[in-house]
Amino acid sequence: MSNPLDLEKKIRKIRDHVNEYPDFPKPGVLFRDVFSVFQNAELVAMLREVLIAFATQIQPPVECVVGIDARGFLLAPFIALELEVPFVPVRKKGKLPGKVASVSYALEYGEANMEIQESSIKEGQRVLIVDDLLATGGSLGAACTLVKKLGGVVEACLVLMELSELKGRLNVPTNVISIIKY
Ligand SMILES: O=P(O)(O)OC[C@H]1O[C@H](OP(=O)(O)OP(=O)(O)O)[C@H](O)[C@@H]1O
Ligand SMILES: Nc1ncnc2[nH]cnc12
Ligand SMILES: [Mg+2]
Numbered sequence: 219m220s221n222p223l224d225l226e227k228k229i230r231k232i233r234d235h236v237n238e239y240p241d242f243p244k245p246g247v248l249f250r251d252v253f254s255v256f257q258n259a260e261l262v263a264m265l266r267e268v269l270i271a272f273a274t275q276i277q278p279p280v281e282c283v284v285g286i287d288a289r290g291f292l293l294a295p296f297i298a299l300e301l302e303v304p305f306v307p308v309r310k311k312g313k314l315p316g317k318v319a320s321v322s323y324a325l326e327y328g329e330a331n332m333e334i335q336e337s338s339i340k341e342g343q344r345v346l347i348v349d350d351l352l353a354t355g356g357s358l359g360a361a362c363t364l365v366k367k368l369g370g371v372v373e374a375c376l377v378l379m380e381l382s383e384l385k386g387r388l389n390v391p392t393n394v395i396s397i398i399k400y
Contacts, residue, residue, distance in 0.1 A: 220267060220271065225267075225268060225271055228264040228267065228268055229268055229397060229398060231261065231264060232255055232261060232264060232265055232268065232378075232398070233398050235254055235255050235257075235258065235261055236250050236251065236252060236254060236255060236379070236398075237250075237251045237253075237254035238250055238251075239251060250351060250379055250400070252289055252292065252293075252350040252351070252378060252379070253289075253292075256292065265293075265296075265378075266296045268397060269293055269296050269297055269348075269376070269378070269397075270296065270297060270300045272376060272395055272397060273297045273300070273301065273346060273348075273376060274300070274301070276346060276373060276374050276376075276395075278344060278373070279301065279344075280301065280303065280344045280345060280346040280373050280374075281303055281343045281344045281345070282298075282303050282304050282305075282306055282339060282343050282344070282345045282346070282370070283295075283297050283298040283301065283303060283304070283305050283306070283345070283346050283347075283348060284305075284306045284307070284308055284334075284339075284345055284346070284347045284348065284361060284365060285305060285306070285307055285308070285347075285348050285349070286308050286332075286347070286348070286349040286357055286358070286361050287307060287308060287309040287310050287313065287332070289349065289350035289351070290308075290348050290349040290350060291307065292350065293348050293349075293350060293378065294348035297346065297348060297376075304338075306334070306335075306338040306339060306345075307334075307335075307338075308332050308333070308334050308347075308360075308361045308364055309332065309333055309334075310330065310331070310332060310333075311330070311331035311332065311333055312333075313333070314333050314334070314335050315335075316335055316336070316337070317335070317336040317337070318333040318334060318335055318336060319333065319334050319336055319364055319367045319368060320332070320333045320364075321333075321360045321363045321364050321367070322360075323356045323357065323359060323360035323363075324354070324356050325356060326354065332357070332360045332361065332364060333364070334361075334364040334365070334367075334368065336368065338368070339365060339368040339369065339370040340369070340370070341368075341369035341370075342369060342370075342371060343369075343370045343371065344370075344371050344373045345365050345370045345371065345372050345373060346372075346373055346374055346375070346376060347361045347362065347365065347372060347374075347375045347376070348375070348376050348377070349361075349375070349377050350377065350378050350379060351377055351378065351379040351380070351381070352375075352377045352379070352380045352381065352386045352387065352390070352394060352396060353381050353384050353386055354384055354386045354389060355384075355385075355386030355387060355388065355389030355390045356386075356389065358375050358377070358386070358389075358390045358394070359389045359390050359391070361375075362375070362390060362391055362392060372391075372392045373392075373393075374392060374393045374394070374395055375390055375392055375393070375394045375395070376394075376395045376396075376397075377394065377395070377396050377397070378396075378397050378398060379396065379397070379398045379399075379400065380394070380396035380398070380399050380400065381400050382399050382400060383400075
């Protein structure tokens, strides 16, 4: 595993390769797209290493990693694999088969729903929730609600990027760790 200086360099490299799109999906939003990092295998390896370095600091160790549909699915499995714990998806409404728990959450305009499979988390299980980016905190907050509905304990949330000005972490009822802050 890298020393802290190496890790800082890798984080800066990743940051330099997140493409930015002004006025997407609507005017005034600067969209930060983590998919651009996945164009380069060396950067993917760095991203994996950085995520694992942060996730392995979490104490007590988590027993399950939840990823949020869709971009959270790119990151969470790296961590689950390293920790040798299950990966569990939280998905937008209507995508998961079997019995699900649902929650509605606020978007900038309107409302959406997210779901989790009822049998995916055990009572008392310590969970890490992972996503690419924290903006208003609506998505992470909804995922926390779903995990708690199933009796899980959210130990922490981990995001690659945080839009600090939006103060989204105030809408997330647990410790949020962010790797890149804008
Ligand atoms: O903090 P919030 O205000 O909830 O915003 C953050 C969420 O917004 C994006 O997801 P989005 O659902 O837009 O796209 P995706 O399906 O590509 O992940 C991003 O991937 C985060 O999940
Ligand atoms: N600026 C942004 N970039 C990427 N995803 C987002 N989700 C909400 N705001 C976003
Ligand atoms: Mg998302």
